[in-house]
Amino acid sequence: MSVDKVQPCYPAAVSDLSGLPPIPVASRRDVVADRLREAITSGQLLPGQKLTEVALAEQLGTSRAPVREALRQLEQEGLVVSYPYRGTEVLGVSQEEIEHVLVPIRISLEQYAFRKAAERLDADSVAELESFIAMMAAAAAAGDDSALADADVRFHDAVVSLSGQPHCLQIWRSIQPRVRAYFRRDAGHYADASVVAEQHRRLLAALRAGDEPELEAEVERHIRTHFAEPRGGGG
């Protein structure tokens, strides 16, 4: 009985994720989650890719404990799925679920969040949102789609945070990465990067005006323009 010819039970696993600075102790769970999320939303890890805890732990220079917690976090965000005693793999999203599940939920959540945020908007928040819009403009000018998507996400995240509704925020944060992962898988993330900043200026204007029907309409229009076609945007 030759040991050499024995095939491994499970396929190869895990592309290389190392090569970044070492992770400081005591915040490893979050850093691991961030790196894995980035690897998935950027397309470095594709759906079906097997992830094993030991391999990830070695590549990231930690023990299995933070990796396990990070995988649980990503499972919550719908980016991976794990089977007891058998491992974890990257989960894809179908175009149909994007269209019929995730985008409608995002619209519903953000309509409510924008309404609540409008009630609590203050000068500091406006300044923060304007800074994200400036980032978008800069990223679009530089042709940096990744930075553009980051600023896009941070703008929406800031608004939902501002709404002060904990469940709304928690659910939004579990929905958004899936949408981003889906659209990032295609090459060009934004059909027209130059208009993104302007669209968000309109959103901010509607937020400041505070007219509820108009605000809701603007939010829905914004999200639908982003996600109507198979290739929209990341945030």
Add this chain to the structure above:
Amino acid sequence: MSVDKVQPCYPAAVSDLSGLPPIPVASRRDVVADRLREAITSGQLLPGQKLTEVALAEQLGTSRAPVREALRQLEQEGLVVSYPYRGTEVLGVSQEEIEHVLVPIRISLEQYAFRKAAERLDADSVAELESFIAMMAAAAAAGDDSALADADVRFHDAVVSLSGQPHCLQIWRSIQPRVRAYFRRDAGHYADASVVAEQHRRLLAALRAGDEPELEAEVERHIRTHFAEPRGGGG
């Protein structure tokens, strides 16, 4: 410096959860999660209640590892919230978030899930759903609101599972416990327990008929009757 008079840094923590049979090894995470979820949705643990890992581990007769994982799971379901190095507490839901966030999402999810489930419905599934309806009738006759709510949840869970849409199911399962926890906090869970089984018979009939507009209307009507008033049902 007397040690006796030193006050604990954090308030007392954790009502008693023990008193059930010991947990078999190798599925502890899930059992712990189930017990905690039950304690929260039944109102045994109230919002603001502090939960510490060691106390829970001792009461449930395990180590901290499964407790940690269970708490992460409950955090995903929005039942608890945890702060780094400071602990975990039971999270409440406002009536406003129930009305504007959770119920709309449930309607959207279930409308889609019922449509997809109608396409895949077979004899076995129908039999399973009918068995849940029988449980509802029996529970209502026995005046057992808890069993009624269980059967209610299992009916809907079975339909969403049958839809075969992984993200839809995952999100539904993270939404549903919050709704149940909210409504269970009041005394009477169902305004009129006797009609629940009949309502689900109508849902199943619509599912079998498979007419999409009528099915969607029935689903929305069903959920709204349940959750329109501050005291509706659990599933």
Add this chain to the structure above:
DNA sequence: CACTAGTCGATTGTCGACAATAGTCCAAGA
């Protein structure tokens, strides 16, 4: 040749101990 039971390797699940952190209390000094 099909079938069943047993073995083996890969992987996750669990445990106990230690490290790191945040908030509290107290004492010393202005």
Add this chain to the structure above:
DNA sequence: TCTTGGACTATTGTCGACAATCGACTAGTG
């Protein structure tokens, strides 16, 4: 008296080792 700095405690975060489980492979049996 008010402030400020330093211990102290409760708690979570991380680690390495071991146990349990699953699927695949193998050998034996009809």
